[in-house]
Amino acid sequence: MHEFILFGILATTYLMVIAKRVPxxxxxxRYQSFFIFLVTLVAGFxxxxxxxxxxxLLILVLKVFIIPxxxxxxxxxxxxxxxxxxxxxxxxxxxxxxxxxxxxFIFSRSLGFAKDYGLVAVTVAFSVIFIGAxxxxxxxxxxxxxAGLLVMENGIFIFASFVxxxxxxxxxxxxxxxxLVSVIIMGLFVYxxxxxxxxxxxxxxxxxxx
Amino acid sequence: MTVIIILMIPVLLAAAAMLVRKQKIxxxxxxxxxxxxxxxxVLLLKKVLASGAIRLWGDFIYIDALSAFFIFxxxxxVFASALYSxxxxxxxxxxxxISDKKSKVYYTLFNLFCFSMFLVPAVNNxxxxxxxxxxxxxxxxxxxxFYNTKESVEAAWKYIIICSVGIIFALLxxxxxxxxFSISGLTKSLNWSDMAxxxxxxxxxxxxxxxxxxxxxxxxxxxxxxxxTWLPDAHSQAVxxxxxxxxxxxxKTAIYAILRFxxxxxxxxxxxxxxxxxxxxxxxxxxxxxxxILVQKDLKRLLAYSSIEHIGIIAIGFGLYTPLAIAGALLxxxxxxxxxxxxxxxxxxxxxxxxxxxxxxxxxxxxxxPFTGVILLIGCFALTGFPxxxxxxxxxxxxxxxxxxGSYLIAALLLLLLGVIFGAFIYNFGKMLFGNLPKGxxxxxxxxxxxxxxxxxxxxxxxxxxxxPFIKKDLLCLAQRLLQG
Numbered sequence: 001m002h003e004f005i006l007f008g009i010l011a012t013t014y015l016m017v018i019a020k021r022v023p024x025x026x027x028x029x030r031y032q033s034f035f036i037f038l039v040t041l042v043a044g045f046x047x048x049x050x051x052x053x054x055x056x057l058l059i060l061v062l063k064v065f066i067i068p069x070x071x072x073x074x075x076x077x078x079x080x081x082x083x084x085x086x087x088x089x090x091x092x093x094x095x096x097x098x099x100x101x102x103x104x105f106i107f108s109r110s111l112g113f114a115k116d117y118g119l120v121a122v123t124v125a126f127s128v129i130f131i132g133a134x135x136x137x138x139x140x141x142x143x144x145x146x147a148g149l150l151v152m153e154n155g156i157f158i159f160a161s162f163v164x165x166x167x168x169x170x171x172x173x174x175x176x177x178x179x180l181v182s183v184i185i186m187g188l189f190v191y192x193x194x195x196x197x198x199x200x201x202x203x204x205x206x207x208x209x210x
Numbered sequence: 211m212t213v214i215i216i217l218m219i220p221v222l223l224a225a226a227a228m229l230v231r232k233q234k235i236x237x238x239x240x241x242x243x244x245x246x247x248x249x250x251x252v253l254l255l256k257k258v259l260a261s262g263a264i265r266l267w268g269d270f271i272y273i274d275a276l277s278a279f280f281i282f283x284x285x286x287x288v289f290a291s292a293l294y295s296x297x298x299x300x301x302x303x304x305x306x307x308i309s310d311k312k313s314k315v316y317y318t319l320f321n322l323f324c325f326s327m328f329l330v331p332a333v334n335n336x337x338x339x340x341x342x343x344x345x346x347x348x349x350x351x352x353x354x355x356f357y358n359t360k361e362s363v364e365a366a367w368k369y370i371i372i373c374s375v376g377i378i379f380a381l382l383x384x385x386x387x388x389x390x391f392s393i394s395g396l397t398k399s400l401n402w403s404d405m406a407x408x409x410x411x412x413x414x415x416x417x418x419x420x421x422x423x424x425x426x427x428x429x430x431x432x433x434x435x436x437x438x439t440w441l442p443d444a445h446s447q448a449v450x451x452x453x454x455x456x457x458x459x460x461x462k463t464a465i466y467a468i469l470r471f472x473x474x475x476x477x478x479x480x481x482x483x484x485x486x487x488x489x490x491x492x493x494x495x496x497x498x499x500x501x502x503i504l505v506q507k508d509l510k511r512l513l514a515y516s517s518i519e520h521i522g523i524i525a526i527g528f529g530l531y532t533p534l535a536i537a538g539a540l541l542x543x544x545x546x547x548x549x550x551x552x553x554x555x556x557x558x559x560x561x562x563x564x565x566x567x568x569x570x571x572x573x574x575x576x577x578x579x580p581f582t583g584v585i586l587l588i589g590c591f592a593l594t595g596f597p598x599x600x601x602x603x604x605x606x607x608x609x610x611x612x613x614x615x616g617s618y619l620i621a622a623l624l625l626l627l628l629g630v631i632f633g634a635f636i637y638n639f640g641k642m643l644f645g646n647l648p649k650g651x652x653x654x655x656x657x658x659x660x661x662x663x664x665x666x667x668x669x670x671x672x673x674x675x676x677x678x679p680f681i682k683k684d685l686l687c688l689a690q691r692l693l694q695g
Binding site: 171192197 | 335337338340341344345348351352355358359360361363364365366367368370371374375378381382385386389392398399400413415416419442443446447
């Protein structure tokens with residue numbers, strides 16, 4: 001069951017890599033968060049911890065509803081061209097994502113996660129982190145930076161919940177709030193950039209050099 | 211108790227900034243508040259050095275000599291910055307750059323930013339440490355983009371994105387540390403005070419990988435090259451008192467985080483691993499910043515690159531890893547904080563009087579702003595490590611340590627690059643400070659609060675030579691404790 005959900009997370013990550021437009025990117029992020037919600041819920045069943053149910057609920061509320069809705073709201077509000085502006089086309093991006101996944105597999109094996117489903121979980125976690133970083137640098141629109149960061153954060157979450165049975169509860173909550181606040185702040189800056197520059201193409205932000 | 215006062219005052223001041231109507235009163239309240247914080251931090255440092263670590267609130271707060279030292283450094287710069295803000299913000303309001311309402315936003319953010327910085331060295335839990343450092347980024351991003359110009363918003367965007375990515379890697383490193391701790395069969399905990407004593411039984415390979423993530427992650431925030439690309443933009447676009455805080459102490463809080471993990475690494479893996487990595491990043495930072503300093507035209511960017519240089523020197527100090535070098539590095543953390551905030555205040559006065567950043571077009575500062583001009587002249591010599599000022603003492607300590615340690619190449623490189631940077635600074639500042647007053651420029655008075663801030667920092671720069679013999683023992687003792695973890 002675990003493995004199935006984990007491969008689901010990987011699939012949604014690939015969906016984000018081939019997304020060419022902002023709404024598709026946000027939608028895929030929502031799917032990914034939903035799978036992470038499922039994984040936490042299942043972990044809650046098997047380990048019988050109330051804290052895990054609570055965290056699963058937080059994921060559902062924050063990452064499946066609030067954050068994607070906030071991003072969609074900003075996207076509608078600034079009303080710019082919906083194309084993400086791919087520096088690397090979808091096919092090549094997918095190929096790179098594949099290489100990153102394999103690299104994560106090698107990396108997690110060398111870290112010594114070869115036992116039971118740990119290897120799958122850690123491989124998926126690292127792939128999601130690296131693919132998130134790749135999304136940030138290979139897309140033109142400021143939205144993809146925000147989304148990439150969220151994807152990286154999701155990867156960290158998978159990693160944390162599998163390798164050490166999650167972080168201490170209050171740290172988990174603090175990290176959640178932090179992510180929420182940072183998305184709101186980044187959204188504000190996307191809004192400001194659009195107002196000042198009349199576009200949100202980060203590759204054209206080049207006034208400061210040297 | 212002192213810790214609670216230090217943490218509560220910024221929160222109370224943030225609330226006061228929202229409620230008090232007159233911004234002048236807020237400014238004075240701020241300065242007084244941070245004066246109390248400064249006194250308390252001195253008391254705290256004394257107490258910790260005399261009687262060992264303090265634990266509060268069920269181990270949530272853990273203050274040992276290292277944290278107390280960083281709290282002291284932060285409180286010095288925050289106090290100076292609060293003083294300087296009074297005059298600076300008043301001038302901005304008079305010139306119509308910002309509204310009265312926006313000054314309230316400024317003071318609120320300023321205090322929240324200070325709170326988050328004080329929180330970094332105070333917390334025990336490494337996860338909370340991460341949260342506190344991320345908080346500093348999120349709050350200060352608004353202060354970087356405060357003027358809402360194209361340049362400042364661009365700088366704030368780069369700052370928030372690059373630092374957030376960096377810090378995500380730091381979170382990954384933190385989780386790996388906690389993983390190494392949990393597979394060793396001990397109870398689940400992220401508290402530093404639980405992890406450090408058992409570091410020697412943790413899995414070495416995982417610790418090594420984890421520390422690379424930590425160093426890249428927090429190193430981004432600390433401005434270590436090659437992850438420094440956000441730094442010159444953010445530091446040059448921020449409001450002047452905030453530039454001082456960013457360069458003076460925010461970078462140091464990230465260094466603090468690296469040191470905390472470094473201590474675990476030193477015990478768990480051995481000091482050579484830690485020292486080599488620090489040395490590598492230190493040398494790269496020094497070399498890269500030197501190149502950019504030579505070709506720099508923008509005054510505040512010049513100072514920002516100089517911060518990267520000094521962070522490099524600090525990293526080299528820790529990389530040498532002898533008691534003398536560590537004492538030098540700790541001293542350098544303090545000295546750089548003081549001198550760099552002085553320079554940013556001076557640069558802020560110049561920019562607000564001349565309305566431009568380009569050093570080639572600024573002339574006759576000593577005539578236009580006599581007080582700032584003279585202070586900047588002294589500060590320029592102090593920053594580049596000219597005797598008898600404090601930076602000279604800490605730099606020479608690190609260079610001597612390198613010679614004693616047998617790292618002749620490092621010592622020679624330091625001397626060479628510091629010489630080159632000295633030349634570049636004297637050339638640029640000489641042109642700016644002297645020369646004729648531009649036509650149509652009136653000589654204006656400077657606000658009293660700014661002058662007090664300058665004199666306070668200047669006295670700290672000069673006083674070190676007198677105080678050093680008295681604190682020498684404490685400093686070496688602190689360095690020795692760091693060596694042992």
